[in-house]
Amino acid sequence: MLAATAPFKPAAAAAAPSAARPRGRCAAAVRCAAARPEGPQGAWAKSYLEVKGSTLANQCPILGADAQQGLGDVKPGTFQLDKFCMEPSSIKVKMPGSKEFEPSTLLTRNTYSLDQMTGSVTVKGDGSVALKQQDGIDFAPVTVKIRGGEMVPFMFTVKNLNIEGKADGLTGDFTVPSYRGATFMDPQGRGAASGWEYVKGLAAAGAQEELAAENVKSAAATVGEAAFAIASTDAATGEIAGVFVTRQLADDDLGSKDPATIEIEGIWYGQLS
Incomplete structure (x- = not known):
């Protein structure tokens, strides 16, 4: 479980007319990428050779300036969420x-985004929203390096994401x-689930607890926290986009x-139908 931390939320999400970060700038932990295409198709509208080596496959589409x-x-109701990208x-x-x-x-190379995820979005009459992730490419192994040179690997994921709240602050876990x-x-x-259970010889009784941590392996899942905000939508195309923090x-x-x-900030995109 995550240790208790101060509440967190996407910064300035509600005021952002588009989910895109400023072009020509890159955060410390990501590489500069080619200019992304706007519109519901994004990189999918291009051929394989146009996408190959361009970093477009690692980018989420963005909404145009005419998005609301x-x-x-968007009317109240339950929608299918497709092409959910983070x-x-x-x-x-x-x-x-x-x-x-x-x-x-x-x-990590340009393979750290989550894409082609599916789920559901429910918009209620009071303006609150519930979003659930169900399937798709919902995990990506990532490694970063911090000051001092230590490398930190982690599994970027939102598997079984379940968040709800107002458009400017959906929170939940995954x-x-x-x-x-x-x-x-x-x-x-x-x-x-395989291999030896214990490989060290007899040890002093005082070291048993330390040895157990090394010998008794556990692949148990943990729980992450998420905060999303809806920055813009296009009712005509069913597109929805925003920012997130996990x-x-x-x-x-x-x-x-x-x-x-690990704290991850970024943009997200999806299509409602």
């Missing part, structure tokens, strides 16, 4: 024992699978070490 702020003319623009890390999040440098699967074995052949735990080496906490 917030929910706009693109990080900032990744910060809080190491165990630290009180502050610090910026990081991305080491499931974070283990970074390493149950069949992964460490250099000494120990794993959660917090989740990083890799814990199958339970053998205390994990860092």
Whole structure:
């Protein structure tokens, strides 16, 4: 579980006419990318050769300047959410024992966005919104480097995302699978569902607890926190976009070490039908 932290929310989401970050600028933890196409198709409207090597496949589409702020003319009801996409623009890390999040440098190639996810969006009569994620490419292994050179791997995900609230502040949680699967074995052949269970010889009784953390592997999932905001919609095309902030735990080496906490900010996009 995440340690208790101050409430967090997407910054200035409600006032943003578009979900896009300023062109020509990049956050510390992401690389500069090619100019993204606007409209409901985005990179999907281009051929394979046009997308190959352009970083477009890692980008979420954005809405044009004619999109309405917030929910706009979206009527109350339950909608199917398709092409749900999340693109990080900032990744910060809080190491165990630290009180502050610090910026990081991305080491992963341009494959860190979540895309083609599906789910449902329910708009209620009082203006509140509920969003649930159900399927799709909902996880991406990512590694960042923090000050001092330490590398921090984690599984960027919003699996089983369940959030609700007003358009400028939907909050909830999601499931974070283990970074390493149950069949992964460490250099000494120990794993959660395979390999040796105990590889060290007899040890002093006082060291049993420390040895247990290394020997007894666990691939149990944890719970992450999410805050979304709807920045703009286009009722004619069914497009919806906004910004998000998530917090989740990083890799814990199958339970053998205390994990860092990851805070991810970025933009999201989807199509309602």
